[in-house]
Amino acid sequence: MSTIDYSEKIPNNVDLANDRTLQRALEHWQPRFLEWWKELGPNDFANSDVYLRTAVGVDAQGWAHYGTVKMPDYRWGIFLADPIADRTIGFGDSFGQPVWRQVPGEFRSQFRRLIVTQGDTEPASVEQQHRLGHTCPSLYDLRNLFQINVEEGRHLWAMVYILHAYFGRDGREEAEELLARHSGDVDKPRILGTFNEPIEDWLSFFCFCYFTDRDGKFQLKSLAESSFDPLARTCRFMLTEEAHHMFVGETGLGRIVRRTLGVMKEVGNEGPEAIRRRGAVDLPLLQRYLNFWFSSSLDLFGSEVSSNAATTFANGIKGRPDETTQYQDHVCADSSFEIEVPDGKGGVITDTSPMRNAMNEVLRDAYIRDCEIGLKRWNMQIKRAGYNFELKLPSNRFRRAIGAWANIPTDLEGRPIGREEYDRSLPGWLPSASDRDYVKSLMQRVVEPGKMAAWIAPPERGVNNLPVDYEYVRLN
Ligand SMILES: [Fe+2]
């Protein structure tokens, strides 16, 4: 196992000390990163002592150290998973050949685009969550928010390292741009739509962690298969950190459901008004938030049929998640994939696409299956409590802005409907202005150790075996 050198200005396990030019370039970027963090990171909490984990090794067992730090002193570093000996290319036209230690010239721009797009999402999410700390439902949740924020900051470092180390001047320029674009900025927005959506309340935050961060998980999983080995190793380690973000989303939403069920029992009424009078989140309201974030996140996978997807797969740039274990055919030169598309007359037809061109859809399908897991769990809670309500993911055709279903009005089940009916129904399907106002009214900060806001149940356990009422953040 390689250990991380913390005596360096930039902690790393890539032997940065022996590459002076690269080290200098990154040390030049470092203060800009810190400036960005100060301006757009967790607002006003620079003096708080936060109980955070920091990577100390890159192996699966005991890779993290837990301790109290002030966020600006967090040791953002460059950590690659250990190399796999004699690793060979796992998919595409060069299947079975040795992996690459450098970027082949002919694939340079494709790689750069993918790395920049991934890199752009990392600081974007920190910017989106910039003000959430002020309305935290508990210190436990506040700490989780900050943990995610510092790790997304580190993921930015992970991508910036690859850009600096392997893309020369272009890479350095892209690294600057990653700090110049900002979430929601009119002139210089972040690259992908969902990463420009404001996250102004914690219900949106948990939905974001559940749905949007999970897109990140799938993108990272497919880049972890890449033939360009340093990229694969970077992404593999990022996934270790990413698992916690999924956990925060899933347990956050699960705790909201638990609290709502408790209130439903107490008041003996399931009606949204009765639930809202007690300051909890009624299940139909939660459903509308799920509809919003799920449909927005689906677009992140791109078009169902894409020549770009075909090229990146053929060239060994981006594979499928769990390529080795989940698939038999790693070349996919003559297989096909069936896709349901609009027929242009208000109906649906089945189209057949070469498998390679349908890779975005393959990825999106795997993502949707992963999204179902949490819903099953929450629905089980609801059923066990004796209620007849089911949370559902809308159809992957609903409210799409990219791909074959872009701007085609459908209902939640994906049935094409008229534009008028769609416009009329949409307020019942997505959070309305009054829903958002109500959720906003719930966002009162709770910072007494162990106390929870009225709309969310306490977690089952605390962080790293500490009790739930541990003072995870000292606000100072
Ligand atoms: Fe990330």
Ligand SMILES: [Fe+2]
């Ligand atoms: Fe994440």
